[in-house]
Amino acid sequence: xxxxxxxxxxxxxxxxxxxxxxxxxxxxxxxxxxxxxxxxxxxxxxxxxxxxxxxxxxxxxxxxxxxxxxxxxxxxxxxxxxxxxxxxxxxxxxxxxxxxxxxxxxxxxxxxxxxxxxxxxxxxxxxxxxxxxxxxxxxxxxxxxxxxxxxxxxxxxxxxxxxxxxxxxxxxxxxxxxxxxxxxxxxxxxxxxxxxxxxxxxxxxxxxxxxxxxxxxxxxxxxxxxxxxxxxxxxxxxxxxxxxxxxxxxxxxxxxxxxxxxxxxxxxxxxxxxxxxxxxxxxxxxxxxxxxxxxxxxxxxxxxxxxxxxxxxxxxxxxxxxxxxxxxxxxxxxxxxxxxxxxxxxxxxxxxxxxxxxxxxxxxxxxxxxxxxxxxxxxxxxxxxxxxxxxx
Numbered sequence: 001x002x003x004x005x006x007x008x009x010x011x012x013x014x015x016x017x018x019x020x021x022x023x024x025x026x027x028x029x030x031x032x033x034x035x036x037x038x039x040x041x042x043x044x045x046x047x048x049x050x051x052x053x054x055x056x057x058x059x060x061x062x063x064x065x066x067x068x069x070x071x072x073x074x075x076x077x078x079x080x081x082x083x084x085x086x087x088x089x090x091x092x093x094x095x096x097x098x099x100x101x102x103x104x105x106x107x108x109x110x111x112x113x114x115x116x117x118x119x120x121x122x123x124x125x126x127x128x129x130x131x132x133x134x135x136x137x138x139x140x141x142x143x144x145x146x147x148x149x150x151x152x153x154x155x156x157x158x159x160x161x162x163x164x165x166x167x168x169x170x171x172x173x174x175x176x177x178x179x180x181x182x183x184x185x186x187x188x189x190x191x192x193x194x195x196x197x198x199x200x201x202x203x204x205x206x207x208x209x210x211x212x213x214x215x216x217x218x219x220x221x222x223x224x225x226x227x228x229x230x231x232x233x234x235x236x237x238x239x240x241x242x243x244x245x246x247x248x249x250x251x252x253x254x255x256x257x258x259x260x261x262x263x264x265x266x267x268x269x270x271x272x273x274x275x276x277x278x279x280x281x282x283x284x285x286x287x288x289x290x291x292x293x294x295x296x297x298x299x300x301x302x303x304x305x306x307x308x309x310x311x312x313x314x315x316x317x318x319x320x321x322x323x324x325x326x327x328x329x330x331x332x333x334x335x336x337x338x339x340x341x342x343x344x345x346x347x348x349x350x351x352x353x354x355x356x357x358x359x360x361x362x363x364x365x366x367x368x369x370x371x372x373x374x375x376x377x378x379x380x381x382x383x384x385x386x387x388x389x390x391x392x
Contacts, residue, residue, distance in 0.1 A: 030295025070179030154203025240279030
């Protein structure tokens with residue numbers, strides 16, 4: 001279509017620097033077509049249009065986008081998460097679980113996150129290689145979210161090494177490792193739900209089990225177990241956010257110095273880091289239920305549509321000097337956690353966890369430095385590093 005650029009999702013340019021690729025396309029058109037072998041998506045590139053699209057009821061998520069090849073049939077009822085639901089069904093489940101994920105609840109959980117963070121940082125020097133380098137991704141950013149989820153859910157300490165293995169398996173989202181991890185993680189999730197109901201405590205499962213609306217509505221056991229599974233999958237976001245943030249801060253010594261000088265800047269810094277180097281590049285696809293226009297461009301019925309988060313979050317129509325990392329920037333309506341009905345329910349927890357992790361890391365290791373320039377994993381959906389070797 002004339003005026004609508006095509007972007008090769010598997011091209012070297014996109015994999016090397018998606019921010020620049022999306023910026024060039026966004027200067028040309030509010031939408032682009034993302035092309036890869038076997039499929040084409042419509043991508044919304046500008047902030048205003050992306051925000052509107054994500055809240056438009058004429059676009060719905062589609063269960064066919066979440067097929068899990070190789071996952072045993074008995075596990076499939078637990079694989080359908082809120083991300084795949086629309087309308088009243090989605091609203092009902094979100095209304096039941098949202099009270100457990102408010103900013104206040106996340107803040108209250110902060111001291112427990114701090115204990116997990118400090119424990120992992122205590123262990124870091126012991127992971128140093130003979131040359132003194134430590135892989136911060138493998139030994140801090142990756143295990144942290146899983147430890148936090150286990151702490152939230154109420155997984156006993158003895159079982160947590162297994163859950164770390166699960167985290168590696170589910171992080172891919174597909175493939176043999178993923179499929180093999182699912183039955184094991186569901187078995188432990190079922191045990192956690194049973195324990196939370198039989199021996200209620202302060203953990204999340206116990207809280208969710210107690211949730212009941214005035215009309216008698218409550219989460220079913222299947223929904224509870226599925227919620228644990230969803231937390232495991234979506235709760236991995238801080239891994240790449242923390243790693244990306246460390247790379248960004250160490251690459252901008254002036255900004256790093258400002259943050260060290262004023263720890264109270266951390267909440268604003270987290271928002272700017274999510275905007276500037278958030279790991280999620282594309283929102284979950286939504287499908288048009290009728291022909292619509294996005295930014296004046298007609299999009300046909302049944303078309304998959306996604307928001308290109310880096311493009312929206314660096315839209316010069318909304319953000320001054322958008323390519324500049326500015327930890328003092330006024331809080332913005334970035335789309336790092338999407339928008340609309342499917343706004344990330346765990347956003348508050350991710351924010352608190354990231355802030356605590358970065359704050360403790362910078363405080364404990366004032367001479368922290370990159371050992372080498374990190375290599376990026378070529379992934380059109382996620383901006384992430386393969387490893388993060390640092391000198392403590």
